[in-house]
Amino acid sequence: MNLSVPGRTLAGAALALAGLLAAGAPAQSAAPSAARPAALAAPDIPLANVKAHLTQFSSIAAANGGNRAHGRPGYKASVDYVKAKLDAAGFTTTVQQFTSSGATGYNLIADWPGGDTGQTLMVGAHLDSVSSGAGINDNASGSAAVLETALAVSRAQLQPAKHLRFAWWGAEELGLIGSRYYVNNLPAAERAKISGYLNFDMIGSPNPGYFVYDDDPVIEQTFKDYFAGLGVPTEIETEGDGRSDHASFKNVGIPVGGLFTGAGRTKSSAQAQKWGGTAGQAFDRCYHSSCDTTANINDTALDRNSDAAAHAIWSLSAGTTNPPGGDAYESTADVAIPDAGAAVTSAIPVTGRSGNAPAALRVGVDIKHTYRGDLVIDLVAPDGSAYRLKNSSGSDSADNVITTYTVNASSEAANGEWKLRVQDVARYDTGYIDSWKLTF
Template identity: 45%
Template sequence: MKSSLRQLPFAARVLGVALVLSTLPAAGSAAAAPAGGVPPTVAEQDVMPHLAALQRIADRNGGNRAHGTSGYAESVAYVRHALDRAGFRTELHRFEHDGRAGYSLVADWPGGDPNHVLLTGAHLDSVVEGPGINDNGSGSAAVLTTALKVAEARLKPARHLRFAWWGAEEVGLVGSADYVKGLSAADRGAIDLYLNFDQAGSRNKRQWLVVKDGPQVDATAARAFESWFTDRGFDTFDIGVGGSDNESFGNAGIPSSGFSTGMSDCIHEACDDLANVDPATETTSTNALIGVLWQLAAARS
């Protein structure tokens, strides 16, 4: 892996992150929960504050959180601060694109078999035209909320759990591809499965698009997501691996799955703001991720 870049100039420019995150639970002394037990559930108030924070970051940085901007830098710092406080080992992966430095954030939960990694991720950047709160603050917030629930439960998974937030995906899946390219053959082989979440809170959607088609799809994960939704009366639709961050992993032969709620009316526009996310859909998506991750964390492929 690339060396950690903890001391970056942009960290000093983050305004209000510590205050916003002061209400989040730090790593505590509660009894650890084994993977495979009953997963926790979350409510709107657990996930929507993260989206509100990303909106505020965009508002004070020219209206977006795009690659190479202060808005993206603050977004990374916000997520990282929450994870560091919860007890994760975090690392920034630096890359260059279009003459600007980019960063992906990777966080490892201590424990689990390092030869069997369950990696869960979402892209954190927006386009320059808008704040990107559904695309893809919603996926990023769902993944962050899930990671914090892992920490709160002090989960003891069989698989090693890793979480990631990719940079410069809106300009061509750059951050995820850079991460995969930087892995050794052994590190690539250790990743059993990558789960991806892109646009998890679209309004007026009651059908979840589950990544199921393609040669590099993990059938067990796809079935688990389908079952979670259908057991609760939600329809699903099968989609392929391509078109989002999981394409970088599929190209490297790493099995993947995940889901989306589909494109919103404000895709890649200034109106992709906090009002463009349906809190109920976002909460359902986050609970689906938590439920399936709890299940998959307990198994080794």
């Protein structure tokens, strides 16, 4: 950019349990509602994949003088890395050249086939670093998240109503040069076709906040609703307002929005209380410094923001996935999960289908729980075969499991009663299955 979670306590668990009882959480034996078609959710963006891209960007910098700055070989190598991934995934890529400070710069544009080009949703991040370091949080984090989300579009073979275009900008650190060049060279008729631009700049700060741009109300609310579903409060982004590539689009009247986890500004006590981390310390102490390495990333923030990016893209492009007419079935009956108790199940009956389930059966899960690391989750096929979706983990200290898993269920008959089985294997926290769905 040009510019944790509190520990577990018995008291906290008791409060959480009281809250569930006050809300009328159902008994364990609650029956699932009838299955019904449901809208498809965005996929979970694998944190490991995003971090693998960060490792590649770090290696590129190390092999090219320690940075990925405009006009330096590390920047062009970064462009080549991203382009190769997108080309292999079926995108149509274009490298746009410009000149700044006597050096050639590059923007990388990638279009996903299909969708109404008269309503184009753009998603972008700047790919360059400052000259003093590898720029892993600023902004390999945003670049990697946008890349992995684009690859998720390809894996899902998304068929959105709107056309999708992804972009990686050059020379942002010199004053938004690359994105400004792109926008200024678009004819007015082409600008009018861009329905919105989403920007991701510094989304893995080590002492993170959760900031949402407040430029376009629809985009803003899309992000806010996603984080509200995780139980994560957000604030309006002000530190870098107008200092990242969304400004190039906003200045010509294109609706914009985006996410940010903080740069050099100090985290307040109130912010530390609601987000965790350290009050009185910068959100990113390595902002524009040589220590902005792969060690300068908060995994939880990077994971949440990457998933939020996918959620916004799927929602704002109104996409569906192949095959056309694929059906989803959902149970919305709440099922309480006892603390350190026996496994509970929620069932979805599937009828009227022929043959076996798909090799990419999508299992959307919405579980409200005060410590998701306690949970073991399985999908149980009609013949009783179990597919592990999630293991318990003492280090997974966030709330809730709201994600979509993909299961190779091609050996299973599609028709029959499918079950989601959930067990809380540790003490002091509680929750319930809110809803879940299968997409064939």
